[in-house]
Amino acid sequence: MIEQKLNELYQKFKSELGGVKDRAAALNLKALYLGKQGPITEILANMKNLSIEERKIVGPIANGLKEKIQQDVEVSLQKFELDEINLSLSQSQNKIDLSLRDSLLAKVQNHGGAHPIWSIQREIEDVFLSMGFEIIDGPHIEDEYHNFEALNIPADHPARDMQDTFWFETEAKPGGFRHLLRTHTSTIQVRGMKQRRPPFRFIAPGKVFRCERTDASHEMVFHQLEGMLVDKNVSVAHLIYFMKTLLSEIFKRDVEVRLRPGFFPFVEPGFELDIKCLLCKGEGCSVCKQVGWVELLPCGMIHPNVLRAGDIDSREWNGFAFGLGLDRLVMMKYAIDDIRHIHSGDLRFVEQFKSY
Numbered sequence: 153m154i155e156q157k158l159n160e161l162y163q164k165f166k167s168e169l170g171g172v173k174d175r176a177a178a179l180n181l182k183a184l185y186l187g188k189q190g191p192i193t194e195i196l197a198n199m200k201n202l203s204i205e206e207r208k209i210v211g212p213i214a215n216g217l218k219e220k221i222q223q224d225v226e227v228s229l230q231k232f233e234l235d236e237i238n239l240s241l242s243q244s245q246n247k248i249d250l251s252l253r254d255s256l257l258a259k260v261q262n263h264g265g266a267h268p269i270w271s272i273q274r275e276i277e278d279v280f281l282s283m284g285f286e287i288i289d290g291p292h293i294e295d296e297y298h299n300f301e302a303l304n305i306p307a308d309h310p311a312r313d314m315q316d317t318f319w320f321e322t323e324a325k326p327g328g329f330r331h332l333l334r335t336h337t338s339t340i341q342v343r344g345m346k347q348r349r350p351p352f353r354f355i356a357p358g359k360v361f362r363c364e365r366t367d368a369s370h371e372m373v374f375h376q377l378e379g380m381l382v383d384k385n386v387s388v389a390h391l392i393y394f395m396k397t398l399l400s401e402i403f404k405r406d407v408e409v410r411l412r413p414g415f416f417p418f419v420e421p422g423f424e425l426d427i428k429c430l431l432c433k434g435e436g437c438s439v440c441k442q443v444g445w446v447e448l449l450p451c452g453m454i455h456p457n458v459l460r461a462g463d464i465d466s467r468e469w470n471g472f473a474f475g476l477g478l479d480r481l482v483m484m485k486y487a488i489d490d491i492r493h494i495h496s497g498d499l500r501f502v503e504q505f506k507s508y
């Protein structure tokens with residue numbers, strides 16, 4: 153009996169829903185049937201007057217009916233929503249032209265990516281940050297004092313000729329120093345030391361400039377990353393440990409290196425850390441100038457005169473410094489056979505390093 157009554161109620165609801173014209177009317181109908189005063193609520197409320205057997209039959213049917221009404225209203229609401237969207241699109245001035253889809257997609261895909269010098273710099277910064285180093289910066293336009301004098305390279309020192317310098321034409325003030333484009337990141341050594349007290353450790357990446365003839369491994373504008381650690385009882389063993397950690401993190405595999413004496417007036421002893429040329433595997437090519445090794449990482453123990461220029465007592469403190477050539481590191485890491493590709497601005501080159 154009650155089953156039949158519920159069935160009739162559902163049929164009535166369906167026919168009324170069929171006549172509904174918009175979302176508001178559909179929501180009203182739902183409220184009429186399922187609201188507090190509605191027939192379903194009433195039936196469920198009256199369940200307490202039924203016997204247990206009757207309740208077992210009526211309960212599931214009434215709840216099922218409630219669910220069916222909710223679902224039917226939902227379907228109807230979605231249909232009205234779609235109709236509204238279609239209507240507003242058909243009336244809109246801003247129609248979507250699907251023929252543009254491919255060219256829009258092409259634009260989205262052609263996004264930029266990090267330049268390999270920048271990526272490798274970030275990688276190295278992470279390695280040194282994890283070893284407690286700070287990252288500092290210095291000016292590209294420098295004075296003779298920070299580029300040479302303070303680094304134990306006085307005016308008449310032959311080492312000045314090792315780095316062909318771009319000088320500014322403006323005269324130095326009497327007793328002052330001439331200006332130049334820094335030839336190496338070592339200019340940051342004395343600036344960095346004067347700004348902090350030992351113990352400390354920092355790196356300083358950046359562009360450097362040399363008035364040089366370019367070839368497969370030489371550019372006029374290239375990148376170095378200076379590093380400096382000052383503490384007590386620092387030894388060559390510490391220096392080698394840090395350099396090896398750096399190279400294994402960058403290359404993620406064993407690379408063959410050799411350490412040979414190197415002359416830089418600001419370190420004593422000084423070393424040249426070379427890497428076996430990964431392009432020719434040591435056989436000889438234009439990048440390694442047929443010697444099988446590439447000069448990558450000059451380094452050494454900081455000269456006491458340089459510590460003094462940084463106001464540090466060299467009897468109490470010592471340390472090491474290094475100047476990594478980033479462009480050559482990128483060449484070794486990605487097997488690039490000519491340094492001039494790196495800054496050629498040729499998109500075919502840089503696009504190879506895009507990460508998606």
Ligand code: FA5
Nearest residue numbers: 336338370371374447448449450451473474475477480
């Ligand atoms: C220096 O510039 C020293 N300031 C490095 C240093 C720092 C030594 C601290 C000791 C202590 P050098 O002139 O060798 O050194 O250059 C360092 C690195 O820069 C080289 O090993 C090489 O990788 C890179 N480099 C030098 N000249 C060029 C160039 N023209 N083009 C590209 N990379 C270069």
